[in-house]
Amino acid sequence: MRFEGTKDYITTEDLRLAVNAAITLERPLLIKGEPGTGKTVLAEEASKALDVPLISWHIKSTTKAQQGLYEYDAITRLRDSQLGDERVKDVRHYIKQGKLWEAFTQDLRPVLLIDEIDKADIEFPNDLLQELDRMEFYVYETDETIRARHRPIVMITSNNEKELPDAFLRRCFFHYIAFPDEDVMTEIIKVHFPDLKGRLVSEALRVFYEVRDVPGLKKKPSTSELLDWLKLLLAEDIDAKTLRERDPRKLIPPLHGALLKNEQDVQLFERLAFLARREA
Numbered sequence: 001m002r003f004e005g006t007k008d009y010i011t012t013e014d015l016r017l018a019v020n021a022a023i024t025l026e027r028p029l030l031i032k033g034e035p036g037t038g039k040t041v042l043a044e045e046a047s048k049a050l051d052v053p054l055i056s057w058h059i060k061s062t063t064k065a066q067q068g069l070y071e072y073d074a075i076t077r078l079r080d081s082q083l084g085d086e087r088v089k090d091v092r093h094y095i096k097q098g099k100l101w102e103a104f105t106q107d108l109r110p111v112l113l114i115d116e117i118d119k120a121d122i123e124f125p126n127d128l129l130q131e132l133d134r135m136e137f138y139v140y141e142t143d144e145t146i147r148a149r150h151r152p153i154v155m156i157t158s159n160n161e162k163e164l165p166d167a168f169l170r171r172c173f174f175h176y177i178a179f180p181d182e183d184v185m186t187e188i189i190k191v192h193f194p195d196l197k198g199r200l201v202s203e204a205l206r207v208f209y210e211v212r213d214v215p216g217l218k219k220k221p222s223t224s225e226l227l228d229w230l231k232l233l234l235a236e237d238i239d240a241k242t243l244r245e246r247d248p249r250k251l252i253p254p255l256h257g258a259l260l261k262n263e264q265d266v267q268l269f270e271r272l273a274f275l276a277r278r279e280a
Contacts, residue, residue, distance in 0.1 A: 009045035010187045018175035028154035033177030036222025039157040043113035053110040057099035059119045065127030068098040091141050109150035118161040125168035203243040221259040229258040
């Protein structure tokens with residue numbers, strides 16, 4: 001079982017090596033990188049390439065590790081017992097299986113995505129250490145142990161919002177998705193816009209990387225934002241000549257709302273345009 005990428009997802013050699021190393025070692029693959037660099041999509045494309053199921057567990061600030069195993073609905077069982085419901089005799093009716101349980105019972109070795117693990121409480125990763133190591137957990141209500149039929153390919157994404165515990169990091173294979181250079185980005189654009197003219201692509205990339213290189217930018221535009229911007233350029237029929245415009249009054253790119261996502265960055269470009277006009 002090896003991951004070689006897909007026609008819809010451009011990967012680097014380092015990324016393919018990281019995925020295959022995690023598969024070989026049977027350890028979780030911890031993926032970090034700027035938002036919008038395709039961390040979540042990697043798990044989706046890996047499941048397609050390997051032709052295995054994908055189980056996605058999207059983490060929120062309120063998510064608890066126990067929810068990934070199972071949840072016991074004692075309140076509903078109590079209510080049903082008061083109403084004389086016969087189902088109360090079987091506690092299994094009140095147990096909701098979590099994403100790990102679902103992954104453990106698959107007939108094929110699945111890809112298990114734990115998305116944005118750093119959103120949860122700091123203890124969340126530690127609370128999953130034993131289950132991810134042993135690939136089993138105990139259900140107290142039914143007195144049974146759930147074991148993985150096939151060890152899932154675990155992919156964990158993080159945006160570095162919180163530091164992850166050392167004990168958890170020790171059990172993972174780590175990979176940082178570096179931001180694509182212009183050559184890789186050109187290949188990504190070809191996948192999404194196969195008919196896009198070369199001049200427009202080169203000018204759009206020039207403007208895009210110039211925006212990213214502006215000192216003091218609070219949020220640099222990502223790959224997904226570049227693709228949104230290109231879609232808008234095509235919809236509004238903006239050509240390469242317009243993007244080459246060097247008028248100081250037009251330093252902010254056209255349709256910049258796809259690239260600049262907060263007022264501080266827009267104001268930064270406005271100040272730069274003001275200074276450019278003064279110098280002119």
